[in-house]
Every structure is written in structure tokens, then in C-alpha cells.
Amino acid sequence: MSVDRLVVVGASLAGLRAVEAARKAGFEGAITLIGAEQHLPYDRPPLSKAFLEAGDDPEHPTFRTEQVLAEELGIDLVLGAPATGLDTGRQVVLVGDREIAYDALVIATGSNLRTLPGTEHLDGVHGLRTLDDGIAVRAALDAGARTVVVGAGFIGSEVASGARKRGLDVTVVEALQTPLVRATGDRMGAAIASLHERNGTPLLCGRTVVSVNGESRVESVVLDDGTVLPADLLVVGIGIIPATQWLEGSGLTVENGIVCDETLWTGVPGVYAAGDVASWHNPVMDERQRMENWTAAAEQGAAAARNAIDPENAKPYGTVPYFWSDWYDVRIQFVGSPDADEVVLVDGDPDADGRWVALYRRGERIIGALTVNGQTEIMKYRVMIQKGASWTEALEFAEKRKALAAQKAREREAAQV
Known part of the structure; x- marks a missing residue:
């Protein structure tokens, strides 16, 4: 036809x-x-x-x-x-x-967007999915809103980052004990989430919202442990x-x-x-x-x-998934799948460095890669996953990249002497 x-x-x-x-x-x-x-x-x-x-x-x-x-x-x-x-x-x-x-x-x-039941009548409660949402959230931040973000996923965390950059009070509330588990796995989710605390943004994990106070506009958010968070803006990022x-x-x-x-x-x-x-x-x-x-x-x-x-x-569509997110002054990038048998940190230290790389293994092949400020690395791993590279090949490649970076650092130091 x-x-x-x-x-x-x-x-x-x-x-x-x-x-x-x-x-x-x-x-x-x-x-x-x-x-x-x-x-x-x-x-x-x-x-x-x-x-x-x-x-x-x-x-x-x-x-x-x-x-x-x-x-x-x-x-x-x-x-x-x-x-x-x-x-x-x-x-x-x-x-x-x-x-x-x-x-x-x-x-x-x-x-x-998923919403918080019982908040439909309150001004100052927003998701962030549409252009109209963005306009409303920006206007609240321009007004200096005390901000509470529910959900420590990528969108919620980006909003928190934007508020913090403006010097505003912002708190992130996350129901899970470890954020970003579905996107990056337990270990790396915790490492990424630590960026909030490093930038002065309180992150309350394992906490849920039980009520939102206010007659016509949000005034505060009450958590399941009794904590009351004053709020002029409530951004809901719960999936x-x-x-x-x-x-x-x-x-x-x-x-x-x-x-x-x-x-x-x-x-x-x-x-x-x-x-x-x-x-x-x-x-x-x-x-x-x-x-x-x-x-x-x-x-x-x-x-x-x-x-x-x-x-x-008709042709099959296949791809190696790729996403990125910007928090504070950090670029987070992920390729592949977090459904792995093992996750290995191959470069940097999340507790000390501003740049690090983790690789994900499933069976005998590389299945995923996560970089923080590793823009020169991430697409190389995406190509490896696309080609079905082995885990051994991925580790060897990571060692070569790490050695090359160390050599360039030594050369820069020598040039400054």
C-alpha cells in the first residue's frame, strides 16, 4: 500500500x-x-x-x-x-x-510528569517538563525563592544546581537511600550525589514528603521524620x-x-x-x-x-544509550547500560578528584561507562560498546588513557619550570 x-x-x-x-x-x-x-x-x-x-x-x-x-x-x-x-x-x-x-x-x-497528590491547588509547585514549567521556575528563582526539590534524579539535581549557583537556599529530598540507582547503579549513584553536599546543597535521602503546607501557595514541606522545610518554590522531579x-x-x-x-x-x-x-x-x-x-x-x-x-x-534501530547532565560546574555522562555484574573505577577518585571514569562489566564485555568531567573519554567507550569490545580490551584502553594523561601532566609541569 x-x-x-x-x-x-x-x-x-x-x-x-x-x-x-x-x-x-x-x-x-x-x-x-x-x-x-x-x-x-x-x-x-x-x-x-x-x-x-x-x-x-x-x-x-x-x-x-x-x-x-x-x-x-x-x-x-x-x-x-x-x-x-x-x-x-x-x-x-x-x-x-x-x-x-x-x-x-x-x-x-x-x-x-508524576505529581505529588494534594498539591494541585497550590501555587509555587512545579514539575519541569514543558517550556511553561521552565518559565515559572525561572521566575520563582529570579524572585529569590527558598527552594525544595523532591527527587535527586538528573532533572531535580539540575534545578538544585541552578538555584545554588544563584546563592539561594535549596534542599533536595530523595526517597531512595541512594539516588540514581536505576541510571548509574548503587556505587556510582552515591558518588554522583555527593556533588550536592560538596556544593553546599543539603541532600536528604531515605525521606518522603507527607504533606505540603500553604493555603493558596506553598509555604513549607513536611517530611516523614517530622522535618519542616520552608519553601516558596517546590520542584517535583519524581519521574x-x-x-x-x-x-x-x-x-x-x-x-x-x-x-x-x-x-x-x-x-x-x-x-x-x-x-x-x-x-x-x-x-x-x-x-x-x-x-x-x-x-x-x-x-x-x-x-x-x-x-x-x-x-x-524497514531497518532495525539499535544504539548504545547516551545521556548527559550538568550539575554545578560538572558534566556527567553515561553510555551503555548500568545493568552490570561489576563496576570498576579506572581513573580518578570521586572523593577527591573533579574528574573520574568508571566502567561497567557484563559477562566478558564492557556494557557501560560513566565519566565525570571526562568529555574526551566517553565517546571512545561508546564506540567500544557498540563494537562489542571485551572487558580486557576496555581495561587495557583505560590504562593507556590514564598513562597518556599522566605523561601530558608531567610535560606541562616540566614546561613551567
């Missing part, structure tokens, strides 16, 4: 890359891009990083102008109107009372849920995201998924994954669109 109408649901990074890839592949049919927000597709990572820094109001991190999307890419934009249903039998996406027909469909609806509610009754398999095969196909004719919402078998890592990072969203959006418009030549 020919594909004349491509519909992409989700006007964020994955959705944008989908429509761009379709046009780049030579698709000349109609493309409709549906987005729940009024905003044009924009970049999310800056919202918890540079967007929160003190100074002049930052520009909105929009990817493309409306003119480029409409005229150069020929996209029919349907913004400010979330998809409300999917009829795979008739091949239509429901947007309220409107029906938008498709021959090929890419679902890139992303995810929704996300794939945005699949609108797919009820569609026939798609939904289990922690939309279940897809290696090509990002959902098993329903013409329907593919990409980004946070896609749970697919990653052939490179040989495991089912649902990835919540910028790189995956960009790559999957493009791959899903190419496969959707030419399903007979």
Missing part, C-alpha cells in the same frame, strides 16, 4: 526529527504534526540548565520557525490540541471532535509516565510504553513509535529498553519515520 499521508503525534524533538527525516528521505506526501502544547517544537534539556541561570531572559529554545515548518517542510501544524484517541481500524487519529486520517503514523507523545492514556482501546500493546520491535513498529499496520513512549528491543544491547534521553528521541524519531513511509525496507 502506498503511503500518501504521514501523521506524527507529538511535536517535540522526536516528532520534529520524524517529519524532517521523512522529507529528507524524499517523501512528498502530506505530513501533519500534532502537538498538545501551543508552542512550536522546542529543545527540553536547556529548561533545567541554561534557561534557569541568572541574567537576561533567555530566548525560547525553539528548533524551527513556523515559516520553516510550514513552507520549507510543508507541514500541517495542529498545536495546542492533544490527540485523544486512535482508531487503527479506520486509520484515524482523534483530536477532540476532529479526525485526522493517516497511511503511516509515528507516535512520539513522550511522557507526563515520568509514558503518555499512552489516549491509546486505550487502540489495539496497541502498552507495557511501560508502546511495545515495538527492532524497527520501532508496534505490530499494528502503519503505526510506529519513538522517544520516551517507545519500548523496543535494542539489538545493540540485546535488551528491551525505553529510553528517556535527548539522543534516543532524536535518533528514534528519524528512524521511525523512515520505516513508516517505507515499511518494506
